[in-house]
Amino acid sequence: MIITDTIPKIRVSLATLAFALAAAGAAPLLAQEQASESDDADRASPVIVVTGEGLEDPLSSVAYDTRYIEREQLVSAASGRIEDALSGIAGFQQFRRSDSRSANPSAQGATLRALGGNATSRALVLLDGVPMADPFFGYIPFSAIDPERLSYAKVTRGGGSGPFGAGALAGTIELVSADAATLGTASGRVLSNNRGETEAAATLAGNLGRGFATISGRWDRGKGFYTTPTDQRVPATARAAYDSWSIQLRGVAPISDTVELQARGLVYEDNRTLRFDGADNSMEGQDASLRLVGTGDWQFDLLGYVQARNFTNVVVSSTRFVPVLDQRNTPATGIGGKFELRPPSGDAHELRLGVDYRLADGELFETAISAFSGNVTERRNAGGRNSNLGLFIEDDYSIGPVVLTAGARADRYSISGGFYTSVDGNGSIVSDEAFEDRSGWIGSFRGGAMVGLANGMRLRVAGYTGLRLPTLNELYRPFVVFPVTTLANEDLKPERLEGFEIGLDYSRGDRLDLGLTLFDNTVRDAIANVTLDATTRQRLNIDSIRARGVEASAALAFGKLRVNSSLAYVDAETREEGQAFNGNRPSQSPSWIGSATASWSFAERGLAALTLRHVGKQFEDDLESDALPAATTVDAYVEFPITNALAVVLRGENLTEETIVTRNQGGSVDFGAPRTLWAGLKLGL
Structure with missing residues (x-):
């Protein structure tokens, strides 16, 4: 028996592109139909304003630890990358400290509150309401999300029970695309850095009838830097080269004076090289979504999406410097949607009812190769299907200065179709396993209160539970970061969160905004990479990860000068009686994370920003045997207008040349x- 790729490597399919283009094109066509009405009808009809956003934030948002990153902060990140901008919220982190130019994509899960320990996202990341996590791995394709396309980001730390709440174990990160007015008719930028790497992007946006449409593209490429220290380099050592591009089409149009249609298509590809010549990896995807938002008396949000993703990775021996594993194909499909309804209930009362669904289907094809002969030693094929159907309700009351909220979810999950097959180089069967299907119901809840005190002070308290399904990657895909092999585990159970928090906020208009939150969060049956011996780890459910800490934020405005700062301290530990890691910190989880940015607006469209960021000491593994020292960096951004439409952009990353250790294995x-x-030009019309 010889395993072949029954699903070919996903490329940009014409069908998916056609769907995305048709969806994006629906907005202007519908808008033109609206515009073709008679002048008399136009004068008689109400003014229709389309936003391209979802429903307004529910009343309940004030009871939870919610922070916003405005557009100015997003676009002034020194690296030009969204993960860098999100780091302005203390507690946000990826599994490793590398960004999407020099990290393996499968390590780019997003989490909050030091509830890490593996590379999968424990935070729910949404783009215009659509979950962005890869259906197979759970990582976030950060390189496909250009901050310039966004209006703002909303980060809620702590578990959630609203739409797609089954993925919001550590919190929710909501990214909202900008409208045509914000983007401008035409905009773009071209930059190059001191290594000759380039970043180029362009956007066209316009009002079509009563709606708008946008198209944007971005291309990043470069030879990269050496991630390997000088004294560890060999002739096969390679720079972290990268080459990535993405194109997004978006259209928004009114269906009536209270209903708008939103459509978005996103296509991207990313190729990187890590550490050695030939150690190449790639990810690619094609996403499309349609959304109907109603803002009348009966408010609603109806969303549907489809995602086609793929990942490849070549592992190179660190002793013989030849390929030893070719993860040549990992096709995955994500399908999902939600319906949320807010019936009329008065200004002081808000009821939210809804249902959401997600399906993840994927499989892995990989080839193991002898480092000595170059012959194929084993071919492996593994995969399965996860699905989740959630029913949710949330009820909010505003009683004078008090807001009360309570919400619940019931999730029907299914883990099915799991299999693992391998054959040796001669085609003889080594393993052929079909795993038992599993399913069940899990309930989760959250509730809170906000009390408005005197002089802009607000006290809030909240408690919540939550869940996260193991990903197909955790269930079925082993991986190698030489010399350590991490085994999969088809018997993993869903993770459960229990948590509470108390916070105090203070604001004085637009000039001052302070926040302080104390929290205690525990993940039961946490999935961790557990060390079995010197060269083997396995994904296992451990008793718990407990994280207790404090989060503080401050935003100050003095005329054209703004200061935004955020600081988090988390005492996190893994718990499993009798195990060597009991009481240790989760791997890759620092105690201290902080960020402060001072920005100054000048002239017309001029902006200067300086960012100080600190990440504390963390450990590579569960046994705390290999440390990653603390790192403090300084970044800068300057946008200097030379005409009404053209500006010079200067950016500086890690200006103090801090040594940032991202991996340490023995x-x-x-x-x-x-x-x-970086230096370049930015156009805005």
Whole structure:
């Protein structure tokens, strides 16, 4: 028996592109139909304003630890990357400190509150309401999300029970695309850095009838930097080269004076090289979504999406420097949607009812290769299907200065179709397993209160539970970061969260906004990469990960000068009686994370920003045997207008040349980005 790729490697399919283009094109066509009405009808009809956003934030949002990142902060990140901008909220982190130019994509899960320990996202990341996590791995395709396309980001730390709440174990990160007025008729930028790497992007946006449409593209490429220290380099050592592009089409049009149709298509590809020549990986995707938002007396949000994703990865031996594993194909499909209804209930009362569904289907094809002969030693094929159907309700009351909220979810999950097959180089069967299907119901809840005190002070308290299904990657895909092999585990159970928090906020208009939150969150049956021996780890459910800490934020405005800062301290530990890691910190989870940005607006469209960021000491593994030292970096951004439409942009990453250790396995080390200086032009019409 010889395994072949029964699903070919996903490319940009014409069908998916056609769907995305048709969806994006629906907005202007519908808008033109609206515009073709007679002048008399136009004068008689009400003014229709389309936003391209979902429903307004529910009353309940004030009871939870919610923070916003405005557009100015998003677009002034020194690296130009969304994960860098999100780091302005303390507690946000990926599994490793590398960004989407020099990290393996499968390590780019997003989490909050030090509830990490593996590379999968424990935070729910939404783009215009659509979950962005890869259906197979759970990572976030950060390189496909350009901050310039966004209006703002909303980050809620702590578990959630609203739409898609089954993925919001550590919190929710909501990214909202900008409308045509914000983007401008035409905009773009071209930059190059001191290594000759380039970043180029362009956007066209316009009002079509009573709606609008946008198309944007971005291309990043470069030879990268050496992640390997000088004393560990060999002839096969390679720079972290990268080449990525993405195109997004979006259309918004009114269906009536209270209903709008939103459509979005996103296509992207990303190729990277890590550490050695030939150690190449790639990810690609084609996403499309349609959304109907109603803002009348009966408010509603109806969303549907489809995602086609793929990932490849070549592992190169660190002793013989030849390929030893070719993860040549990992096709995955994500399908889902939601319906949320807010019936009329008065200004002081808000009821939310809804249902959401997600399906993840994917499989892995990989080939193991002898480092000595170059012959194929084993071919493996594994995969399965996860699905989740959630029913949710949330009820909010505003009683004078008090807001009360309570919500619940019931989730029907299914883990099915799991299999693992392998054959040796001669085609003889080594393993052929079909795993038992599993399903069940899990309930989760959240509730809170906000009390408005005197002089802009607000007290809030909240408690919540939540859940996260194991990903197909955790269930079925082993992986190698030489010399350590991490085994999959088809018997993993869903993770459960229990948590509470108390917070105090203070604001004085637009000039001052302070926040302080104390929290205690525990993940039961947490999925961790547990060390079995010197060269083997396995994904296992451990008793718990408990994270207790404090989060503080401050935003100050003095005329054209703004300061935004965020600081988090988390005492996190893994718990499993009798195990060597009991009481240790979760791997890759620092105690201290902080960020402060001072920005100054000048002239017309002029902006200067300076960012100080600190990440505390963390450990590579569950046994705390290999440390990653603390790192403090300084970044800068300057946008200087030379005409009404053209500006010079200067950016500086890691200006102090801080050594950022991103991986340490027995002294084999990788570094993050060194000092990087960018210069270019930015156009805005």
